[in-house]
Amino acid sequence: MEFDVxxxxxxxxxxxxxxxxxxxxxxxxxxxxxxxxxxxSEIGAHILSGAVFEPTALNELFPDWRERGAPxxxxxxxxxxxxxxxxxxxxxxxxxFVPKETHNxxxxxxxxxxxxxxxxxxxxAMGVNIFPGFAAxxxxxxxxxxxxxxxxxxxxxxxxxxxxxxxxxxxxxHARYTVFAEGCRGHLGKQLIAKFNLNEEAxxxxxxxxxxxxxxxxxxKHVPGKVVHTVGWPLGHLPSAxxxxxxxxHLENNQVALGLIVDLSYSNPxxxxxxxxxxxxHHPLVANTLAGGKRVSYGARAIVKGGIQALPKLAVPGALxxxxxxxxxxxxxxxxxxxxxxxxxxxxxxxxxxxxAPDESGVELDAFQKAFEDSWLHDExxxxxxxxxxxxxxxxxxxxxxxFADQFLLRxxxxxxxxxxxxxxxxxxxxxxxxxITYPKPDGVLSFDKLSSVFLSNTYHEEDQPCHLTLADPxxxxxxxxxxxxxxxxxxxxxxxxxxxEEDGKQRFQINAQNCVHCKTCDIKDPAQNITWVxxxxxxxxxxxxx
Numbered sequence: 001m002e003f004d005v006x007x008x009x010x011x012x013x014x015x016x017x018x019x020x021x022x023x024x025x026x027x028x029x030x031x032x033x034x035x036x037x038x039x040x041s042e043i044g045a046h047i048l049s050g051a052v053f054e055p056t057a058l059n060e061l062f063p064d065w066r067e068r069g070a071p072x073x074x075x076x077x078x079x080x081x082x083x084x085x086x087x088x089x090x091x092x093x094x095x096x097f098v099p100k101e102t103h104n105x106x107x108x109x110x111x112x113x114x115x116x117x118x119x120x121x122x123x124x125a126m127g128v129n130i131f132p133g134f135a136a137x138x139x140x141x142x143x144x145x146x147x148x149x150x151x152x153x154x155x156x157x158x159x160x161x162x163x164x165x166x167x168x169x170x171x172x173x174h175a176r177y178t179v180f181a182e183g184c185r186g187h188l189g190k191q192l193i194a195k196f197n198l199n200e201e202a203x204x205x206x207x208x209x210x211x212x213x214x215x216x217x218x219x220x221k222h223v224p225g226k227v228v229h230t231v232g233w234p235l236g237h238l239p240s241a242x243x244x245x246x247x248x249x250h251l252e253n254n255q256v257a258l259g260l261i262v263d264l265s266y267s268n269p270x271x272x273x274x275x276x277x278x279x280x281x282h283h284p285l286v287a288n289t290l291a292g293g294k295r296v297s298y299g300a301r302a303i304v305k306g307g308i309q310a311l312p313k314l315a316v317p318g319a320l321x322x323x324x325x326x327x328x329x330x331x332x333x334x335x336x337x338x339x340x341x342x343x344x345x346x347x348x349x350x351x352x353x354x355x356x357a358p359d360e361s362g363v364e365l366d367a368f369q370k371a372f373e374d375s376w377l378h379d380e381x382x383x384x385x386x387x388x389x390x391x392x393x394x395x396x397x398x399x400x401x402x403x404f405a406d407q408f409l410l411r412x413x414x415x416x417x418x419x420x421x422x423x424x425x426x427x428x429x430x431x432x433x434x435x436x437i438t439y440p441k442p443d444g445v446l447s448f449d450k451l452s453s454v455f456l457s458n459t460y461h462e463e464d465q466p467c468h469l470t471l472a473d474p475x476x477x478x479x480x481x482x483x484x485x486x487x488x489x490x491x492x493x494x495x496x497x498x499x500x501x502e503e504d505g506k507q508r509f510q511i512n513a514q515n516c517v518h519c520k521t522c523d524i525k526d527p528a529q530n531i532t533w534v535x536x537x538x539x540x541x542x543x544x545x546x547x
Contacts, residue, residue, distance in 0.1 A: 010038030013323025014181030077225030146362030147318035383412030
């Protein structure tokens with residue numbers, strides 16, 4: 001199938017790219033063909049974010065979004081930040097000490113999945129061909145090495161590679177230009193970065209894992225639009241000793257979204273981000289809101305947070321990287337949706353101009369980098385560039401103090417840029433030299449186990465298919481990772497995918513791929529870089545409602 005532009009991924013960046021392309025075509029009376037493929041069962045099925053949404057990019061894309069019925073109905077009414085001293089005490093941080101960029105009044109607490117569903121409706125109404133349930137599994141190349149498009153995965157293939165009765169071959173989607181908007185640690189974006197050495201001049205990319213739940217709460221405890229962020233306990237306290245933070249957002253309809261973000265640069269292999277999240281909910285600041293409520297959904301995803309100094313080169317011959325596939329999140333604002341959308345809009349403007357020239361498929365669109373550098377997106381990321389590295393280097397308290405000085409005294413204009421060279425997978429210390437962490441047993445009221453949590457994510461994979469969590473060397477988990485790090489995959493995975501089981505007196509590494517919520521943490525944190533996440537059959541994975 002031939003198109004002018006193929007977009008891989010139905011998140012904010014991909015949908016913004018599609019919408020802006022069609023707007024430009026309509027305004028100039030041109031006809032262009034745009035195809036967007038999304039591996040989830042529908043647009044929004046795999047979208048998970050806090051989320052407090054800044055409407056800057058949306059205001060540019062659809063100035064009339066209110067009239068169009070965009071799901072921004074819940075403006076922020078209260079904005080609070082706390083330092084959790086321990087499991088019972090807290091200190092409210094005065095607004096004066098919170099950088100202006102982190103304030104949320106004027107933003108909206110919402111479901112990013114629902115916003116993407118709405119963006120998908122706008123794109124489809126403008127003529128974008130949207131194919132949900134199709135997982136782009138391979139990058140296609142022209143003879144000159146430029147990107148030709150993508151191929152979607154075959155359906156109906158058995159675990160050992162045989163074609164089942166339901167076999168359906170994938171499609172080749174060819175395009176003059178392809179946009180990779182897969183989100184954090186994109187399967188194909190990762191390949192492009194490696195193949196074209198796009199990060200040769202970039203700093204080290206960093207990641208976190210974000211765990212989230214949605215709760216129905218007592219109406220008397222619900223304050224529409226209230227936004228709470230915390231730092232401190234349980235992270236940053238020995239033996240966990242990790243950086244990160246948490247959020248509690250009051251949404252519409254007596255619901256709250258809450259979660260914990262754990263930086264994947266942590267060093268103690270005994271740490272379990274999922275269990276840190278579960279015990280965090282017992283802090284009175286959180287427990288008082290959840291008392292009498294009911295958990296209705298759960299999910300997790302990796303977050304790319306290296307900042308502007310970790311951005312790879314954004315263009316290769318025939319293709320562009322946008323959104324979290326590149327890493328446009330603003331750590332200081334704790335937001336990446338508006339930046340992802342703006343990157344997609346800039347990509348669309350670059351692509352549309354290129355499409356007006358004679359067909360020179362496969363050229364490298366350097367104009368995208370220039371458009372980015374001339375935009376407010378670039379300026380915003382430059383101002384916050386030192387905050388993430390400071391937290392990595394100095395911890396929560398030291399990093400926060402540095403951020404205060406950087407933002408209040410230097411206004412984000414420090415004449416230097418902090419860097420941190422050690423990648424997240426290389427930060428683990430040996431288990432024998434790390435203090436074990438004992439986590440409380442879940443009480444079934446505020447805290448829960450992994451399997452009951454995965455159930456609430458509506459995750460489903462056809463079990464008889466090739467495993468999408470591939471091992472370069474199947475011996476490494478038991479031979480190397482287990483004696484050295486007590487095989488950390490058992491703990492960093494938020495879905496119980498990885499287990500070490502004993503059979504006939506021998507230990508074996510078991511992969512329960514059907515539980516996978518597509519967070520990509522294993523692809524990032526495995527100390528041997530032995531695990532590669534590849535796309536399963538289309539429609540597989542979580543089906544998030546209102547997340």
